[in-house]
Amino acid sequence: MSDVSLSAPARPFRAATTEAPWIKWALIALSVAFLALMVFAPLLAVFIEALQDGLWVALETLGERDARSAIWLTLTVAAIAVPLNAAFGLAAAWCIAKYDFRGKAFLITLIDLPFSVSPVVAGLCIVLTFGANSAIGGWLVDNGYPIVFALPGIVLATMFVTFPFVARELIPVMIEQGRADEEAALTLGATGWRTFRTVTLPNVKWALLYGVLLCNARAMGEFGAVAVVSGKIRGQTATMPLQIEMFYQEYLSVAAFTMAGLLAFLALVTLLLKTLLELRFADQIAATHRQH
């Protein structure tokens, strides 16, 4: 003991729950470098390539016919697929969170299924179900309602790929909130629908918005599944990501990267809103459940 007594604090005190400063800064540097190379550099590259001939040239490419129709198609698809998925998410979360029924665990697994299926396989599934060669698809085509190589197929493919997003955000939040609020409303004489509208929905609105945001970002950016079902008909069934591919393969670099920049901008706005929601309403969106 005596050797210790003479040397007062031999080394600067470090709390038992931290690493040595050099390790800490090395890990931070590694993280920054990794994200710089993997995330920031590609993002920057998109905007640099898009603006290589100036902003005006870039914006002009968006005004061309193919580009305009791709933007319009993507907006249309999202406008159909996202609300449908939101409706599904609300129904599924209500059903799973508020009732105790047989087969619930199995149902949750089924809802998560699209996460482990390749988008290309998802597209193939839809082609095999609704394509002109299948029984349903053949009948629909004969009656003038083609699904594959047309808007409905693109919507279905997009829905498949983004299917679990809203439900996954809502289920844990609704489970946590239990059903006491709804039961209270019912005892006060509210109808079921009124209870849902005035009690349940306000309770989960931020989680719903959060899920819709993520769902929308994925819906607008989906490539693999849509590529399989769309047939890539220029000006008709080419969504923005597919149009990017066409421009890129035709060496129309500015056009490709400008449209990519538009989607990247959308992604950045999504992330910004997502971060704001997490900061502001952390307790109302399942913040501990941030895996997608």
Place this chain on the structure above:
Amino acid sequence: MDAFLQRTLLRQPSALPGFGLSFGIMVTLLSLVVLIPIAALLLFGASVGPAELWRVVNTERVWLALWLSFRISLYAALVNLVMGVILAWVLTRYRFPGRRILDAAVDLPFALPTAVAGIALTTLYAPRGAFGEFFAAWDIKVAYTEWGIFLALLFVGLPFVVRTVQPVIEEIEQEVEEASATLGASRARTLRKVILPMILPAALTGFALALARAVGEYGSVIFIAGNLPLRTEIAPLLIVIRLEEFNYAAAAAIAIAMLTISFAMLLVINGIQIWSRRRIGLV
């Protein structure tokens, strides 16, 4: 209908109305969008017959594509496992300027369309791109090789481990780390013996998700892969090629092979997880 569903499915009768309606909407949409299409694939496979499916899959080109997809996905998911744990640790434990921006950036691969990521990475790593030039000086080709595929899969799988591990690190009580120190363990030993085992189940979940995502990834890879048959052709691309030739049997065969292998992997990893969770009693 509602009464029938309630009687047959509900374990406990409920005062809340709307079970039949919500259950109906859920099951209808789930069937229409997900279940029927997947069933159609399996039915189609069954109608083609196992012998024919096997004949189609059992070619060098298909095996090489599957092997390439799973192999590179595994490498990418492993790197993401290590980097994901480090990132999760740095983002939850350290306070430094720019932390929030880094935290938000982790989600970019979720939000950025894969085609955008694909052309961006290709531009950077092509032989005359900003980073490609650097590697070219060392005589390394990144884009249009396996390295390119690896990079794209690394990108798409990046958020998974971070986002599954972060909440677990946040929940580790400081007392546990202090207890380890008072018992004489060095910081390194505490990290290895106490903290790592606690975050391992979550890290494995993230790893499995990243792996599943990478195996099925198409959009970002096809731009950077070069897509040479037998060399840099991934399995999803081969499905698309067969489809474009209207060879539905071959496309379905490869798809079923991919589904089977992915589910087997997920099953194994889920098994490990359930086992380790039961042991340490996490919920």
Place this chain on the structure above:
Amino acid sequence: MHIEIDEIAKSFGTTAALHPVSLAIPSGALIALLGPSGSGKTTLLRVLGGLEFPTSGRVLFDGDDATGLTVQDRRAGFVFQNYALFRHMTVFENVAYGLRARPRRTRPPEAEIVRRVEKLLDLIQLPGIGTRYPNQLSGGQRQRVALARALAIEPRMLLLDEPFGALDAKVRKELRGNLRHIHDATGLTTVFVTHDQDEAMELADLVVVMSMGRIEQVGKPADIRARPKTDFVRGFITA
């Protein structure tokens, strides 16, 4: 071991958790740090354990300055409020943890570790519990395992932070006797933190009453009861 606290002060930012306090703890005593929350009692305990570094002042162990000694080198057996058992390890692995963490030079051979752990499990009257995991134990059993784990490192002192705080009344009574028994059996200088005056009075040889980062009174339980020095002490012990 004799512990001397010499003008220890601790502040977090601008708020002072401890104004300079001094205290001598005689070797082999069982003493209680008693006070309401925010009185600085836990901070003082953590300074002794090396988990908190004082802003000024010294801690002396048997007359030697131990202020700069790291947690790892202090060999203070610390029992945390929520026990902080390692959930992914069995009871046996928890108790053996400190021995296995020693550098190879001083680490006992595995057979010796097994023997010592079993002896400790006997001491806490939970023999044969080694293969269980913490989440399979009751609150009282967890507390005793935490005690055994702290004792396994052959500590020079025993520090306990609200050791009975998380237990229900019946188990609490039972375990008080248990702690006294272990203290008497090991002869270790023992300091425990509590906000419960009954607990402090019943169990401790010496009670240190604290408030607002200051020591209000030090004395035998009977003395403090009979002659409270300040209004605070009078109010607190009759509350």
